[in-house]
Amino acid sequence: MPAARLHGQLFDEPAHRHPYAGSEMPTVLVQGRIAAPKADLMRRYAPEGWKVRVWNPDTDEVAVFAPLAQEADVIVGGAIPVPWPATPKLRLFQIPWAGYDFTSPERMPAGVPVANTFEHETAIAEYVLAGMLEWVIGLRRLDEEFRSSGWGGHATGRAPSHGELRGRTLGIVGYGHIGRETAHRAKAFGMRCVGVRRSAAPRPPELDWLGQNDRLDELLAEADFVLIACDMNEETIGLINAERLALMKPTGVLINVARGRIVDEDALWSALSERRIGGAVLDVWYAYPQPGGEDVWPSKRPFQDLDNVILSGHRSASTEEMHQRRWRFVAENCARIGRGEAPRNVVFLGSGQGG
Known part of the structure; x- marks a missing residue:
């Protein structure tokens, strides 16, 4: 055989x-x-x-x-x-x-x-790029402002500016299928990409450095965007806790497309609500509806009340x-x-x- x-x-x-x-x-x-x-x-x-x-x-x-x-x-x-x-x-x-x-x-x-x-890598990578682009450009806000006030009293070329992805750092936690596809796209936008994974591997050309999990803290401190893309297991449940969130930049944005429980729910809520990190893009959650069970809310914390988050319901791969x-x-x-x-x-x- x-x-x-x-x-x-x-x-x-x-x-x-x-x-x-x-x-x-x-x-x-x-x-x-x-x-x-x-x-x-x-x-x-x-x-x-x-x-x-x-x-x-x-x-x-x-x-x-x-x-x-x-x-x-x-x-x-x-x-x-x-x-x-x-x-x-x-x-x-x-x-x-x-x-x-x-x-x-x-x-x-x-x-x-x-x-x-x-x-699912392509769909999720495009979702991540969309989240980062929305974060730095704010297209929803620009659309809302223009619909309500037109030029808003600003002469052409003198309106408030927005950001861009070029030159920013994407840190990928769990560099695998999703991370690879995301890094390819992020590099096309001129981003710097770094990653960690459980086992040692050669650095691919799309990353500036690739380390093992002992470099996670270094990645958190460097990244403007932290992408959670690792498996959920006994070692990764609660991997991103209060101590690790405290290592992120005050402007850093956490993006979770893996599993909710990899990021400690209460610690994330505190970091966001107290604005100790810049924000989050969240597609995965802590409570899911079960067949025949009562409807549940995705989290015990009211993330939906925060203005520094972009939220979706496990839809990043749904194409x-x-x-x-x-x-x-x-x-x-x-x-x-x-x-x-x-x-x-x-x-x-x-x-x-x-x-």
């Missing part, structure tokens, strides 16, 4: 998970509230000859899931609604987004590769083009399985009792 890469290491696929033979028609099950509504994209890009099955908890009974899972060669989606049934054919659990903090090796069938999907790219990737991973090849983007192997 071919070997696959898991975080740069080779692993051998279990011997009982063999390539498809002859006329056997493989099946992909698209399941869950997020993935199921995208089933038409799966049908559009699915490899020729694959059957596409769908389980949507909003319309289908939970009891229907197990029989579908038992026949699936690939399952696409997030957390499953029941304990794992027997899945003798399963060769891949494909997450159609980047985050996999909802699961772990112990929760997945033993020997089954679990892969994630990126393809139609991104969805197209993601489901093409999902389909290609299915095709690789069908050809007996190792899937891409494997984040871990299941070690649980399912399957």
Whole structure:
């Protein structure tokens, strides 16, 4: 059997998970509230000859899931609604987004590769650039002022000035897919870019320096904009706390497109409300609505009352083009399985009792 890469290491696929033979028609099950509504994209890009099955908890009974899972060669989606049934054919659990903090090796069938999907980098990078441009130019304010007062008594060329990105420093916490795409665009605006990441890596040409997390404090002190783009895990929850926010410039702007809990909620509120940092662009939050649960407000703190923040509700990656790219990737991973090849983007192997 071919070997696959898991975080740069080779692993051998279990011997009982063999390539498809002859006329056997493989099946992909698209399941869950997020993935199921995208089933038409799966049908559009699915490899020729694959059957596409769908389980949507909003319309289908939970009891229907197990029989579908038992026949699936690939399952696409997030957390499953029941304990794992027997899945003798399963060769891949494909997450159609980047985050996999909802699961772990112990929760997945033993020997089954679990892969994630990126393809959101472009959309998020453009969101970050839009946030920084809005911060220094203030186009919303300029539009509002012109609508209400026209020239406002200012002769041409003598109106109040705005800022520009050229010469400012972008510090990227968690230099990976998102950071790379953002830095490419920021450099085109003449910005200086620096970054930190968990493991050592050569400095790419778009960065002035790239260090490991022991240089985080240095990055915070240098940056005019601090982009949070790292994974959320035990090491990064609360990584940006009161002490680290105090290292930022008084004019510094924090941009979080990763996970809310990487930045301490109370510390961020205090730094913003007391104007100890310049502001924030926030797309990720501390409380999210749950299926069947009561509606929740994104934070226990009233960030919406502050005038030094730009806020959005986990929308930075939400473009139609991104969805197209993601489901093409999902389909290609299915095709690789069908050809007996190792899937891409494997984040871990299941070690649980399912399957």
